[in-house]
Amino acid sequence: MEKEKTDKKDHIMDVAERVFAEHGFDGASTRLISGEAGVNMAMLNYYFGSKEGLLVAIFERRTSNFRSLIQNIGSNDAISSWQKVSEYVDAYINRVFNNNCFQKVIHQEMTVRRTGELADxxxxxxxxxxxxxxxxxxxxxxxxxxKQDTDTEMVVATVFGVKGQIINSPHISSETLGYDTQDPVNMEEKLKPRLKNYLKKLLRSYLLIENDNAN
Structure with a gap:
């Protein structure tokens, strides 16, 4: 029974994630979500309480799963800090490409300048x-x-900013890169490895002291 409940909640969140990505949070109604998910409104409200509660549950599921992964990377004392950055980039880009709908939802929520408890x-x-x-x-x-003068805030902005430009501005990125960046084959075979390679080369050059010594 508990597994059935979990499966049903996950199903509703999967559908809601897609609906939010397509219509935006404000444009998606709980009635539309329940209809797409094939459940009644009472069940949706029972599990999540409200549309806001459903959005929070989606974010909690996605961000907590990723957090466990990157915390394991960060706590691995057997590898160098650079190896951790490299593995973080791999994990992050893999997650971005595997959860395209969620990335659209993030982008929408970060650009609408929402305020209040939900935004917080x-x-x-x-x-x-x-x-x-x-x-x-x-x-x-x-x-x-x-390097001691590493601007950590700008490194973070670079990693997330490059992703945002490529993924959330597909028309511009397609023209810039010379192929359709929304095509699934191009995304997997061209864009994902290219983005990983670029970020790692850029960050390695900026971060590592050995590059200063080489110069």
């Missing part, structure tokens, strides 16, 4: 994952792997 909860969940990258950067500086 969403921002807090996203920032927890951002701070995991900053922890790795601070560790690299303390270990003497990364």
């Amino acid at each position: 909860k969403i921002t807090d969940m996203i920032m927890q994952n951002v701070l995991e990258l900053r922890k790795i950067l601070y560790e690299g500086i303390e270990r003497g792997e990364f």
Whole structure:
């Protein structure tokens, strides 16, 4: 019975995530979501309480799963700080490409300038994952792997900003890169490896002290 309840909740969240991505939070009604999910309104309200509660549940599911992954990377003392940054980039880009609908929802919520408790909860969940990258950067500086004058805030902005430009501005990125960046084959075979490679080369050059010594 418990598994059935979990499966039903996950199903509703999967559908709601797609509906929010297509219509935006404000344009998507609980009636539309329940209809698409094939459940009645009473069940949706029982599980999530409201449309706001449903959105928060979607963010909690996605961000907590990713947080567990990157916390494991950050706590691995057997690898260097640079290896942690490299694995963070891999994990983050994989997650972006595997959860395209959720990325659209994030973009929508971060651009509507929503205020209040809902906005605070969403921002807090996203920032927890951002701070995991900053922890790795601070560790690299303390270990003497990364340059002392590393601008950690700008590194974070670079990682998330490049993703935002490529994924959330598909018409511009398609013209810039010379192929349809929304085509599934292009995304998997061209864009994902290219984005990983670019970010790693850029960050390695900026972060590592050894690059200063080489110059």
